[in-house]
Amino acid sequence: MLxxxxxxxxxxxxxxxxDFAQNMGLKYFPAPIKFDSIEKVDRPKLKIVEKVPQxxxxxxxxxxxxxxxxxxxxEVVHNKLIHRQYGIVALGGGRLKWNHFEMMRMxxxxxxDVNRMFAIWRVDPPWQPVTKKGQGQRMGGGKGAxxxxxSPIKEGRVILELGGHLEYPEAxxxxxxxxxxxxFKALVVSQEIMDQREAEERRRQVENTNYYTMxxxxxxxxxxxxxxxxxxxxxxxxxxx
Numbered sequence: 001m002l003x004x005x006x007x008x009x010x011x012x013x014x015x016x017x018x019d020f021a022q023n024m025g026l027k028y029f030p031a032p033i034k035f036d037s038i039e040k041v042d043r044p045k046l047k048i049v050e051k052v053p054q055x056x057x058x059x060x061x062x063x064x065x066x067x068x069x070x071x072x073x074x075e076v077v078h079n080k081l082i083h084r085q086y087g088i089v090a091l092g093g094g095r096l097k098w099n100h101f102e103m104m105r106m107x108x109x110x111x112x113d114v115n116r117m118f119a120i121w122r123v124d125p126p127w128q129p130v131t132k133k134g135q136g137q138r139m140g141g142g143k144g145a146x147x148x149x150x151s152p153i154k155e156g157r158v159i160l161e162l163g164g165h166l167e168y169p170e171a172x173x174x175x176x177x178x179x180x181x182x183x184f185k186a187l188v189v190s191q192e193i194m195d196q197r198e199a200e201e202r203r204r205q206v207e208n209t210n211y212y213t214m215x216x217x218x219x220x221x222x223x224x225x226x227x228x229x230x231x232x233x234x235x236x237x238x239x240x241x
């Protein structure tokens with residue numbers, strides 16, 4: 001009798017089948033992304049860029065000054081994603097050599113699936129000549145010979161784009177392999193990330209309660225700052241170098 005009473009007590013104290021009904025239900029997963037609006041390109045892989053630009057026959061390749069202004073300031077033209085998917089954006093100015101183009105082309109080309117992905121360039125091939133003199137030469141004697149060609153990059157420039165039937169985690173793994181090898185700081189972005197960055201920038205400007213911004217200080221010459229500020233600070237108010 002003691003055993004039966006103990007069994008009945010355990011059954012009464014145990015959870016009934018209907019007690020589990022509160023924890024059961026349907027699982028709501030996010031709907032898969034639709035890729036109906038994706039436009040495919042003819043060549044899914046990055047094209048091979050020329051190491052030396054082609055000039056007309058009989059034309060001597062022209063030399064050029066450094067022109068550091070080509071790397072200064074923000075990019076105002078090529079700062080949007082054409083396919084509105086994924087890409088690499090420069091966070092600072094710099095120069096891309098032909099070796100960097102090959103590194104990106106081979107690094108991305110080995111990782112993408114050409115049946116459902118594609119990649120395109122958003123920068124020009126190397127076109128600016130860089131001269132160099134041999135080691136141990138004395139000063140003078142004119143400008144040195146052309147050593148190599150580069151492509152100047154400004155802050156905010158889109159370097160390349162990756163698109164197709166893929167999501168951001170997969171695109172990040174592919175682009176991050178080459179992003180940290182560039183000669184300047186860069187960021188792997190998606191269209192959502194770029195929209196968030198723009199919205200955050202607008203929010204900071206609207207919600208800013210400090211009246212003495214860098215723009216106001218420079219325009220009103222606080223502390224005689226015009227004596228030591230550069231022309232680029234007057235143009236971009238300390239945001240870009």
